[in-house]
Amino acid sequence: MTGRRSGHIDRIARILTGGVLFLSIALPLIWFVASSFLTREAVLRGWPTWADLNLHHYLTLAERIPLGILLLQTLLIALTSSLLALVLALPAALLTARLRGALSSGLYGIALTLWLIPPIALSLQIYFWFQWLGLYDTAAGLVLLYAVIHATLALILLSPFADRISQRVDEMIALDGLDSFTSLVRIYIPILAGPLLVVSVLCFLRAWSELLFASLLTDYRTGVLSNALVGLTSGTHVAWGQLAAAGALSLLPAPLFLAVLIFTLRVRRREISP
Known part of the structure; x- marks a missing residue:
């Protein structure tokens, strides 16, 4: 009786x-x-009513900045950079998992070091590199930068999962005579589909909301939505309503990707379970 009561108390405490x-x-x-x-x-006024609801801030924001273009461009930059980050990180993660030694630990150590360095510490040098390479104020430059930055995160997160792949998988691939690309597409990607999906969502959300390099390396017309928020403030005025509208739009991908992630993981769980 006492154990049952303590269980109810623990459950209520967890819920609260x-x-x-x-x-x-x-x-x-x-x-x-x-x-x-x-x-x-x-x-x-304090407590608004239903009659106070309107789209004034959204309409004003659309007149002030090219909202549709920025949303589309932000989506393309985030998707492309996330995909490119996975293309770079997945082979590197498999390499660190299969090759034991200085090369494997060194590659993982470099990725971890780059991820731990504050972005502001590299911003000045990256700015000069972009100027020299002709990538300043271009969407392609932003995609490449995000891909490299997020590839380090993807490598750190994917390496433990790649480590858990049995050596028998490699032996079966060798017996079947599959080349590296075919084995990557047909064997390793399906095995790591769950972690790849989670990491891709993290990379996408970070690219979607990144502000430092977007404001430093692009103008808001060629950058991302978060960069446009800077133009809504000045030394004497802050457009709070328009900032809230832009911020609300920037929140849209999070619940959408979360729903897709939960649905995909449930489908895979049903496929795996007998």
């Missing part, structure tokens, strides 16, 4: 703790998104 954590994260986001549909007067 989870509820408090969820509300502490969700309520600021809900208010932030809601304020993008409210006028300044409605926000300052």
